[in-house]
Amino acid sequence: MIDNWVGYVVGCFVGVIMYRFYxxxxxxxxTCKIPGPPIDHFLLGNVIRLINEEPAEPQFDWAVKYGGIVCYHGIVNKPIISVTDPQLLQKILVNNTYDFPKPSYMISDLKAILGDGILMAEGDAHKRQRKMMNPAFTFTNIKEMVPTIVRVAHQSKEMWxxxxxDNEEKRMIISSFLSKVTLDMIGFVGFxxxxxxxxxxxxxxxxxARIFHQKRTVLNVAVSVLVHYIPWIRKLPLPRNREVRRCIKIIEKFSLKLVKERREFFREGKPIGKDLLSLLVSINENLPEVEKMSDTELQYQIMTFLTAGHETTSSATSWSLYLLAQYPEIQNRLRKELIEAFPDPDFEPTFDEINSLEYLDCVIKESMRIVxxxxxxxxTPTRDDVLQEYLVPKNTPIIIxxxxxxxxPTIWGSDADKFIPERWLISNLTSKVNSYTYMPFITGSRSCIGNKLALAEFKILLAVYIRNFKFKRIEGFEVRKRQMIATRPYPAIELIVSKVEV
Incomplete structure (x- = not known):
């Protein structure tokens, strides 16, 4: 009798598990009605392919095969929706942006590093922060930051x-050095x-460096996947978790120190400059009490600027130099434009001068398209929603x-995988490109608030480096893309660098 009951209980348990997860x-x-690939593993869905390939490669293949909305499966076959259709992107990112917030597991994971700043805030909190911070990122303010950006760029040039x-050329690690350069940059223009x-x-x-240069061990890869399903895994006393927590305490301490210093400067009537933090404190002090940010909120903005601000620019510049090293004819054409515009290698361009260079602009756009x-x-939808004719249940992850x-290829043509800056000079291409087919800084009210500053930094760094150096690829040296805060290279990008004596 007992054996029968045990068998019955075990059978029910197995049945529930099979029903729930299979x-x-x-x-x-x-979501079964949404087209998509078959699972690769009865418990891991399509996860093995997602781990083994570079970010968005599987989703690209599925979009080409199945269309603008695709359903694939994660661990224990959890449905995940991938969207590439422009009309659906407009609904998710623009028309109903606050009905599609970031998923909770992502917020808890990133909030530790970025704080509860504008990048992590949702709903009314985000609207309030965005409204308050927009005046700090006007073109007028960015123009005043350009001389500082130029100074840091030339300082790094002299280091190289x-x-x-006296060598003709030298093998150099590019990406880790650029992380230091852009942290210096955001340090001064930001604070x-x-x-x-x-x-x-x-x-x-x-x-x-310790946060973002994570070793690709089996344990670290497993944790980075499982955290999407078991968020509290970050709280376990694992070596990597302990190291990240120690680093975050350093960042938090530094950020709060800056806020308090700047508030004191302002209240004592001392000149505080045109850096981002000074602008924010000045704007904040003149707001009604109910709209003001607390010291903690300002601290979170600093954490956001520090992390996202230096990571995205260093990553973009590193990948651009890597691409230009693969295509020397493109690199030479860009250098020719730069030398003609700036004969002096120690040139100090204005905001308008750097933005007037047509081919530089094409290279920047194409770099951010490729990487x-x-x-x-x-x-993730806050309630059951309909995308095209398909019902998407509440809390289903939606990947963009x-x-x-x-x-x-439907947008960019048959050579979409090629690095061709000249494509941006073709009028029939630009008619196809909009904020839903090309979005290096996302789009809508959740787009990157610092995109004008990031572009200015990116253009100036690339202009200074290509004007003064030649970059060559290293035979047999390959890098893969990894998604952290930004698209990081793994291993760090190395190139052969030589001086331009003109």
Whole structure:
């Protein structure tokens, strides 16, 4: 009798598990009607392919095969929707943006590093922060930051020249050095703070290096996948978790120190400059009490600027140099434009001068098309919703694979996978491109608030480097893309660098 009951209980348990994690998601869920690939594993869905390939590569293949809305499956066959259709993107990112927030697992994971700033805020909190911060990112303010950006760019240029010395050329690690350069940049234009990362080590830059230079061990890969399903895994006393927590405490301490110092400067009537933090404190002090940000909220904005601000620009510049090293004829054409515009290698361009260079603009756009700063973003509906004719249940993850959208042949042609800056000079292409087919800084009210500053930094860095150096690829050296805050190279990008004596 007892054996019968045990068998019955075990059978019921197995039946519930099979229904919950196999039959329902694969055959009974409303998402089953959405076209998509078959699962590769009865419990892991399509996860193995997602881990083994670069960000957005599987979603690209599925978009080409199945169309603008696709359903694939994660661990225990959890349905995941991938959207590349422009009309659906408009609904999710613009028309109903606050009905499609970031999923909770992503917020909890990123909030530890970025704080509860504008990048992580949702709903009314985001609207309030965006409204308050927009005046700090006007073209007028960005123009005033350009001389500082130029100074840091030339300082890093001199470092490279000194490293090359009397050699004809030198093999150099590019991407990790550029992380230090852009952290110096955001330090001064963001907070009027001299990090001096490119000339010396410091606690803050080391903290960021440890956070973003994660070793690709089996345990680290497993945690990065499982955190989507088991968020509390980040709280376990694992070595990597402990290291990240130590680094975050350093970033939090530094950010709060800056806020308090700047508030004191303002209240004492001291000149505080035109850096982003000074502008925010000034704007904040003149707001009604109910609209003001607290010190903690301002601290979170600093954490956001520090992390997202330096990571996206260093990543974009690194990938652009890597691409130009693969295509020397494109690199030479860009250098020719730069030398004609700026005969002096120590040129100090204005905002308008750097933006007037047509081919530089094409190279920048094409670099961010081939390797967008953020390859994938994720949203989730706050209630059951309909996308096209398909019902998407509440809380279903919706992937927007920007890197896949940027290479769709229906938009970009049969050579969509090729690095061709000249495509941006073709009028019939620009008629197809809009904010739903090309979105390096996303689009809508959740687009990157600092995109004008990031573009200015990117253009100036690339102009200074290509004007003064030649970059060659290293035979046999390959890198893969990894998504952290931005699209990071793994391993760090290395190139052969030589001076331009003109």
């Amino acid at each position: 039959w329902y998601p694969l055959y009974l869920s409303p 020249k000194n490293q090359i010395g 009027k703070y001299e990090f001096n990362n490119i000339t010396s080590e410091n606690e803050l830059s080391n903290a960021y 967008p700063p953020v390859p994938i973003i994720t949203r 694979p920007i890197a896949a959208i940027h290479k769709l």
